[in-house]
Amino acid sequence: MTHSLLTADELDANDALASLRDQFSLPEGVIYLDGNSLGALPRGVERRVERVIRQQWGERLIRSWNESDWYDLPLRVGNRIAPLLGVGAGEVVVGDSTSVSLFRVLASALQLRPGRNVVVTERNNFPTDLYIVEGLKQLLPDLEIRYWDESTDPSSVLQGAGVLMLTHVDYRTGRIRDMRTLSAAAHAAGALAVWDLSHSTGVLDLTIADDGADFAIGCGYKYLNGGPGAPSYTWVSPALVGASQQPLAGWLGHARPFAFTPDYEPAPGIRRFITGTQQVLSLASLDEALTIWEGVSIAAVRRKSTAQTARFIERVEAACAGQGLTLASPREDQLRGGQVSFTHENGYPIMQALISRGVIGDFRAPNILRFGFSPLYVRFVEIDRAAEILAEILTTGVWRRPEFAQAQTVT
Amino acid sequence: MTHSLLTADELDANDALASLRDQFSLPEGVIYLDGNSLGALPRGVERRVERVIRQQWGERLIRSWNESDWYDLPLRVGNRIAPLLGVGAGEVVVGDSTSVSLFRVLASALQLRPGRNVVVTERNNFPTDLYIVEGLKQLLPDLEIRYWDESTDPSSVLQGAGVLMLTHVDYRTGRIRDMRTLSAAAHAAGALAVWDLSHSTGVLDLTIADDGADFAIGCGYKYLNGGPGAPSYTWVSPALVGASQQPLAGWLGHARPFAFTPDYEPAPGIRRFITGTQQVLSLASLDEALTIWEGVSIAAVRRKSTAQTARFIERVEAACAGQGLTLASPREDQLRGGQVSFTHENGYPIMQALISRGVIGDFRAPNILRFGFSPLYVRFVEIDRAAEILAEILTTGVWRRPEFAQAQTVT
Numbered sequence: 001m002t003h004s005l006l007t008a009d010e011l012d013a014n015d016a017l018a019s020l021r022d023q024f025s026l027p028e029g030v031i032y033l034d035g036n037s038l039g040a041l042p043r044g045v046e047r048r049v050e051r052v053i054r055q056q057w058g059e060r061l062i063r064s065w066n067e068s069d070w071y072d073l074p075l076r077v078g079n080r081i082a083p084l085l086g087v088g089a090g091e092v093v094v095g096d097s098t099s100v101s102l103f104r105v106l107a108s109a110l111q112l113r114p115g116r117n118v119v120v121t122e123r124n125n126f127p128t129d130l131y132i133v134e135g136l137k138q139l140l141p142d143l144e145i146r147y148w149d150e151s152t153d154p155s156s157v158l159q160g161a162g163v164l165m166l167t168h169v170d171y172r173t174g175r176i177r178d179m180r181t182l183s184a185a186a187h188a189a190g191a192l193a194v195w196d197l198s199h200s201t202g203v204l205d206l207t208i209a210d211d212g213a214d215f216a217i218g219c220g221y222k223y224l225n226g227g228p229g230a231p232s233y234t235w236v237s238p239a240l241v242g243a244s245q246q247p248l249a250g251w252l253g254h255a256r257p258f259a260f261t262p263d264y265e266p267a268p269g270i271r272r273f274i275t276g277t278q279q280v281l282s283l284a285s286l287d288e289a290l291t292i293w294e295g296v297s298i299a300a301v302r303r304k305s306t307a308q309t310a311r312f313i314e315r316v317e318a319a320c321a322g323q324g325l326t327l328a329s330p331r332e333d334q335l336r337g338g339q340v341s342f343t344h345e346n347g348y349p350i351m352q353a354l355i356s357r358g359v360i361g362d363f364r365a366p367n368i369l370r371f372g373f374s375p376l377y378v379r380f381v382e383i384d385r386a387a388e389i390l391a392e393i394l395t396t397g398v399w400r401r402p403e404f405a406q407a408q409t410v411t
Numbered sequence: 412m413t414h415s416l417l418t419a420d421e422l423d424a425n426d427a428l429a430s431l432r433d434q435f436s437l438p439e440g441v442i443y444l445d446g447n448s449l450g451a452l453p454r455g456v457e458r459r460v461e462r463v464i465r466q467q468w469g470e471r472l473i474r475s476w477n478e479s480d481w482y483d484l485p486l487r488v489g490n491r492i493a494p495l496l497g498v499g500a501g502e503v504v505v506g507d508s509t510s511v512s513l514f515r516v517l518a519s520a521l522q523l524r525p526g527r528n529v530v531v532t533e534r535n536n537f538p539t540d541l542y543i544v545e546g547l548k549q550l551l552p553d554l555e556i557r558y559w560d561e562s563t564d565p566s567s568v569l570q571g572a573g574v575l576m577l578t579h580v581d582y583r584t585g586r587i588r589d590m591r592t593l594s595a596a597a598h599a600a601g602a603l604a605v606w607d608l609s610h611s612t613g614v615l616d617l618t619i620a621d622d623g624a625d626f627a628i629g630c631g632y633k634y635l636n637g638g639p640g641a642p643s644y645t646w647v648s649p650a651l652v653g654a655s656q657q658p659l660a661g662w663l664g665h666a667r668p669f670a671f672t673p674d675y676e677p678a679p680g681i682r683r684f685i686t687g688t689q690q691v692l693s694l695a696s697l698d699e700a701l702t703i704w705e706g707v708s709i710a711a712v713r714r715k716s717t718a719q720t721a722r723f724i725e726r727v728e729a730a731c732a733g734q735g736l737t738l739a740s741p742r743e744d745q746l747r748g749g750q751v752s753f754t755h756e757n758g759y760p761i762m763q764a765l766i767s768r769g770v771i772g773d774f775r776a777p778n779i780l781r782f783g784f785s786p787l788y789v790r791f792v793e794i795d796r797a798a799e800i801l802a803e804i805l806t807t808g809v810w811r812r813p814e815f816a817q818a819q820t821v822t
Contacts (some may be wrong), residue, residue, distance in 0.1 A: 025465075026469075026651070027469070027470045027472070030472070032472060034473045037473050038468070038473045038476075040469075040472065041464065041465075041468050041469035043505070043772075046461060046464050046465055046469075049461075049464060049692065050457060050460075050461065052639075053452065053456060053457050053460060053638070053696075054436075054457060055426060055451050056450075056639075057449070057638055057639055058436045058437075058438070058451075058452035058457075059438045060438075061438070061441070061443060061445065061451065062448050062449045062771060062773065063766075063770060063771070064639070065449075065639075070639055070640075092518075096507060096508065096511065096688075097465045097507065097661065097687030097688055097689070098684055098687050098688070099658060099659065099661035099662070099686045099687030099688075100507065100511055100661075100686055100687060103658075103659055103686075107549075107550060111549065123673055124673075125673075127662055127665075127671045127672060127673055128661050128662035128687060130673050130674075130675070131660040131661055131662060131665065131675040132660060132661065133660070134660055134674070134675045135657070135658040135659055135660030135661075135675065136658060138518075138522065138656055138658045138660075139518060139547075139550045139551060140550060203599075219688070225467055227464070227691065227692055227694075228463075228467075228475070228476075228481055228690075228691035228692070229481075229686075229689045229690040229691045229694070230690065231690060232687075245549055246546070246547040247547060247549045247550050248510065248511060248514055248543070248546055249542040249543065249546030249549075250508065250510035250511075250539050250542055250543065250544055250546075251510070251538055251539035251542060254542065258776070258777065260538045260775065260776055261536055261538060262534055262535075262536075262541050263541075263545070264542040264545045264546065265543070274507050275508055275510045275511055275514075276508030276510030276511060276539060276643075277508055277509070277510075277630070277632070277639075277640045278508070278640045278643060279508075279639075279640040279641065279690045279692075279693035280639035280640045280744045281460065281638055281639070281640075281690075281692045281696055282690035282692045282693045282695070283640070285464075285692055305467045313679065319781075325439050346674055355474075358656045360472060360473060360474070362473065362729060364671065365669070365670065365671055398492060404428060407508065
């Protein structure tokens with residue numbers, strides 16, 4: 001790890017992305033390493049949302065659906081996300097929660113593979129993704145859910161399957177799944193590949209179309225900094241979108257929404273993957289947050305991310321040796337996403353002690369300390385300092401204090 | 412219509428709800444009669460959303476999920492809506508678009524009536540409600556969709572049906588369906604009653620539990636003034652909620668969302684009717700808008716609404732006689748919701764001419780001029796003035812000008 005030859009100050013001074021931090025409003029005295037759960041506040045959001053409320057809603061009222069083009073906002077925001085995925089303009093739509101978007105693409109993918117009523121996923125997938133498959137199975141009782149174990153060749157479990165549904169970056173460990181190889185395995189078995197990119201977009205240099213994804217969804221409030229509960233995005237391969245029928249058919253996905261015809265006729269492209277009226281305030285917040293990416297090289301973001309996660313591993317392992325921490329994230333740069341996770345049997349109170357010192361990461365049951373590094377605003381000096389504070393907490397045993405044994409925080 | 416004995420000024424002076432208008436920010440020079448499409452801006456919203464953005468998101472970041480209780484916001488906002496529906500606290504949840512909420516309750520209702528794979532609705536229902544049934548039928552190919560014609564006794568068409576799905580107030584005419592009689596007819600046939608209250612809540616004095624509804628949904632951006640695309644609400648009869656399984660199973664509807672278990676276990680009550688992470692900015696806006704209802708008698712709101720719609724009919728018919736307008740709304744007060752609709756063969760340019768004069772209603776294909784009266788902020792003097800302006804437009808023929816023949820506005 002050659003970076004350790006440089007000081008954190010030198011790394012920050014050499015960081016071509018360093019000035020992007022000025023576009024965020026971050027509280028004093030906090031080292032924020034939870035941008036993989038809720039991204040920090042972009043400075044422009046407050047003014048933008050104020051304008052939507054005061055001028056568009058308050059002054060222009062219903063006329064803003066046309067004048068401010070609220071109607072096309074799901075597609076315009078999608079166009080800002082498309083380059084981060086490595087896909088084209090007009091291929092991404094934004095709206096609704098990640099879970100709802102997953103339901104839409106999963107049902108669509110299965111419908112494109114009639115007679116193959118099998119979804120293959122991982123038992124360790126993000127739970128809500130599993131819940132969505134289970135919910136779909138309520139409506140499709142013949143649906144079979146099979147679990148792939150990552151230590152095995154996926155081809156046998158994919159036999160006869162209609163869909164392989166995976167999360168690209170594991171929410172606990174940060175491990176990256178090989179999208180290209182796994183999508184190819186799905187295709188070889190006659191299945192379609194559905195990817196959850198929630199922990200990928202905005203931190204990895206994605207090329208999902210080239211890597212064989214057929215459908216992809218992800219959330220807007222992590223590395224995209226869209227705000228709490230920001231709407232999710234949906235991409236469908238242009239080769240499939242015209243044949244896709246998503247079951248949450250609503251008027252905003254209709255070919256002629258203002259004709260008010262009683263029969264549903266899906267819009268020609270990705271627009272058919274939205275349903276009802278979208279929450280404009282939250283959508284505008286995400287739109288504004290995405291303006292930060294204009295002119296930013298996602299390859300440079302990925303390089304910085306890798307350097308930051310590598311440095312954190314190195315610093316923590318050097319400072320906390322013998323303190324019971326075990327690295328849960330891949331050591332190999334190319335297998336690791338934008339986060340670093342350590343396990344510790346007392347992970348919960350340790351994280352509470354860290355938060356009380358202003359280092360905000362999060363805890364995931366049963367024993368995971370999770371640290372996310374958003375390259376748009378995290379500094380190298382913060383990484384070194386976070387590792388020092390973690391070492392202090394472990395070596396002093398301050399985490400044993402009763403106030404750190406409280407109820408679990410939410411993320 | 413005894414109100415015509417009083418002047419509009421006198422009616423406004425006698426209006427016990429008149430001061431509520433001060434809680435809204437309305438543009439100068441506009442008579443806003445489209446609150447049934449997008450409610451006006453409550454004054455408190457801007458400050459509230461600014462606080463959520465700056466303090467809760469910007470300063471406290473991920474900690475706000477606990478500290479500001481974003482997690483329970485869908486239920487807390489639901490508790491503000493419950494009295495407007497005539498149901499109890501803890502019975503309403505808020506989140507996602509109206510269409511998504513309808514999908515959830517419709518699928519749940521069908522699941523509670525196994526072997527009765529029939530949804531009865533009206534062909535003239537709000538189109539997106541029909542699209543949602545059609546979308547569900549993609550997943551449930553055996554589902555039969557039957558249309559009830561309001562001129563007939565519903566009992567025959569309900570034979571063997573699992574669900575009667577109706578909109579309480581017709582979006583074109585404002586006609587109120589008889590919830591009590593129709594729900595009873597559904598129950599007599601062994602079906603459940605699903606009601607869309609989008610054009611009812613906040614303007615009618617609802618008692619949906621007493622009137623036999625089993626499920627109800629509606630939108631937050633009309634008479635509830637939650638802002639563009641504000642999230643929808645869902646109510647499920649307490650007798651049914653524990654047995655209801657909605658298919659959009661997501662982590663926020665889980666009994667123990669932070670246990671991150673791979674198997675879905677629905678939360679005990681109405682919370683199971685949400686899915687994923689909710690859009691907090693839009694939800695907070697709706698929450699703030701609903702504070703206006705504290706201490707307001709919904710019965711008084713309904714009385715004012717009836718007086719206003721009756722006066723508008725009377726004034727328009729007096730001032731526009733012979734100009735080709737036909738009342739499309741019921742003349743009987745008890746059958747008419749919060750809007751008044753007239754048909755005119757040149758409805759579209761006439762509405763554009765009205766808007767250019769500052770009277771904002773909307774047009775619905777093929778020939779409907781729609782005027783909504785939100786009793787929280789519409790004044791009687793505005794009603795008289797709107798009728799005068801409509802008469803001027805019709806008698807002068809100014810609507811024939813080419814600039815009024817443009818593309819259709821959105822609602």
